[in-house]
Amino acid sequence: GAPYPVFTRQEVGQHRSLADRVWVTYGNEVFDITDFVELHPGGQSKILLAAGGALELLWAMYAVHSQEHVLGILRGYKVGELSPEEQSQPTPEDPYAGDPPRHPALKVNSLKPFNAEPPAELLTENYLTPNQLFFKRNHLPVPAVDPASYRLQVEGPRGRTLALSLHELKSRFPKHEVTATLQCAGNRRSEMNRVRPVKGLEWGVAALSTARWGGARLRDVLAHAGYPEEGQAGEQHVGFEGLDQDLSGAAYGASIPYSTAMGCHGDVLLAYEMNGEELPRDHGYPLRVGVPGVVGARNVKWLGRISVSREESQSHWQQNDYKGFSPSVDWDTVDFSTAPAIQELPVQSAITEPAPGAAVPPGELTVKGYAWSGGGRGVGRVDVSLDGGRTWHVAELKGEEQAPGRAWAWQLWQLTGPVAPGSTELDVVCKAVDASYNVQPDTVAPIWNLRGVLSNAWHRVHVTVVQ
Ligand code: HEM
Ligand code: MTE
Known part of the structure; x- marks a missing residue:
């Protein structure tokens, strides 16, 4: 031409x-x-x-x-x-060159920004997920924060802004510890994607992990800044901004209701410790918000600023992402302003062993997995089927004792059941029931949504029996 x-x-x-x-x-x-x-x-x-x-x-x-x-x-x-x-333009410096090293066992969904989950069978080896294996979900490069000059900005009620150093956060406020599971809204998105394509990272069943978080109570810091225990009439929101910024200068941001920030039994943390270690860079060093029972997206990492407002965070991630829609809504018709931002997550469970497609011996089969629900609703029961959901067994739950309404952490579960003689294939299924008797939907199609969030249908794993 x-x-x-x-x-x-x-x-x-x-x-x-x-x-x-x-x-x-x-x-x-x-x-x-x-x-x-x-x-x-x-x-x-x-x-x-x-x-x-x-x-x-x-x-x-x-x-x-x-x-x-x-x-x-x-x-x-x-x-x-x-x-x-x-024609010659210098090749740009890689904005991700300063990201921290990561554990090689992680299954990487996206390298830049870094998004990765542990292999499912490793996930349920430990009740507290080792920090290196904890799933990682970053939208931008990991910011390099100097702990000595770091200041948390807290906008006070009368326009005065507090600047708290790391030392002040650790010494002025009592340290509180909470064991909580963090789950990404996109956990198990790949199953939704198989029903009909959705937009987002292809997470398997391990975009959630559990840690013992340590830090100052958010409500203590808000009270110190001059906020009352009860909000003013009408709901207010506590907004968080990260120190990670995109090229337009917009920070990662999110908000939670004021009542969640002040309530939740004081379990909302400004965390500087994770499993007894200093918070790792990938998880928000030096400070992150830990909102137990609430979707990962609101647990803002590399926390730079806290504010209180009549409005929710105006960030892209609060307004135009992390929301659920009807299966009938597509990218041509979606109106993000019509749906509430995801906060508490629904009941969830998944099988981590056997792996899909595994060859299992006849006789007996041991199935392992996790179960969790949002809002501090504990998991009351997990049912497991080895025949596609025709008959059910009740799994044995293993987890720390948790107070009612404050069951922030998952239960690991296990079941050993009989493999029907002569069967060559098995459909292993699990489903959990939470403290409010909420159950998981049995199939994916009726909960399909264009962004592939809130994927919590019964988890099904197909295996072959090898005689
Ligand atoms: C996503 C094309 C410029 C930011 C995408 C995707 C395509 C695309 C096809 C979807 C990729 C996938 O999920 O497989 C383009 C083209 C561009 C362009 C053809 C230029 C002509 C830019 C620029 C920026 C940008 C300049 C930022 C400054 C993004 C972001 C996403 C995206 C943030 C992810 C959206 C999400 O998954 O939520 N782009 N893009 N793009 N693009 Fe671009
Ligand atoms: N905070 C900041 N500042 N930047 C981010 O990209 N990702 C959010 C949340 N907090 C994010 C953030 C999302 S979507 C999730 S699921 C969790 O962090 C993941 O936390 P983790 O990487 O510690 O597992």
Whole structure:
């Protein structure tokens, strides 16, 4: 075909808005992506950050783009090439170069940002998940925080902002410890994705883990800042901002209801310890919020700022993500303002052993897994079936004693049951019942949602019996 027209970077730089059309460069090629702006899965504001300039730096931050299908989309918008004297651009520094080392056993879902879960069979080896194996869910590079100059900003009720050092947080407020399970809203998303494609990371059954968290009570710090035990009339929200920021300067943020922050038996923590160790960098060093019973997304890491407001956090993650929808809602019809932000999670359980597709011996089969429910509702019972749900056995629960309404941590469970003589295949199924007698739905399709969150149907594992 005809050679492409040649442009300078200055000419590309004149196309910075939908009105002037939106041009970007990648390598030595020029693209007019105007028509793609409103189709961008990462949102219009993000893609417009590249308008008139090079994609490399921004894509280094959002490595989701280093996939063939993304480059394929880009190629479709090619309109020209850069003149040869313009072509060399320094390769951007990797924004993830400062991320901490990680345990090699983790199953990596996305490297940059780092998202990983432990292998299922390792997950239930320990009641408290070792820090190195604890699932990790980052949206951005891990910020490097200097503990000496670190200050937690707490906006007070009358406009005064407190700045608390790590030393003050540790010495002024009594240390409180809570054993709690943290679960990502996307845990078990891969099962939903198999029913119909959803958008998000392909988590297996291990995007949850349990730790003993240690830190100051959030309510003690809020009281110190001058907030009353009871909120004012009408619900207020306690907002959190992380020190991790995207290239537009927006911090990771979330909020929880004021009543959760002040209530929950004082178990909402500003945690600086995890399983008796200093909080690891991947989990929010030096300080994170621990909201037991509430979805992972509100447990803000690398905590920089706390505020109280009549409004929920305005962050992308509170407003336009981590919400549930009807199976009938798709990306063309979704209106995020119509759904409440996920807070307490529903009852959940999954099988961690045997693995899907495993070959098991005849006679007896031992099945292991975990069960948990949000809001401090403990798990009362786990039922296990070895025949696809026709007959059920009650599993043996193993967990620490937890007070009613404060059952923040999971129960591990185990069942050894008879394999029907002559069977060549088994459908192993589990389902849990929580303290309020909430049960898990039996199939995925009726709870399917476009973002693939809240995936808590009966967990089914198919195995073959090898004589
Ligand atoms: C996601 C294309 C520019 C931020 C995506 C995805 C595609 C895409 C296809 C979905 C990937 C997947 O899930 O497999 C493009 C193209 C771009 C562009 C063709 C340029 C022409 C940008 C820029 C930014 C950005 C400049 C940030 C400054 C994001 C984010 C997501 C995303 C944050 C993840 C959304 C989510 O999963 O929630 N992009 N993108 N994109 N993009 Fe872009
Ligand atoms: N806090 C900040 N500042 N940045 C983040 O990317 N991810 C959230 C939450 N807190 C996140 C954050 C999400 S979605 C989850 S599930 C949990 O952290 C994961 O915590 P973990 O990495 O300690 O397992």
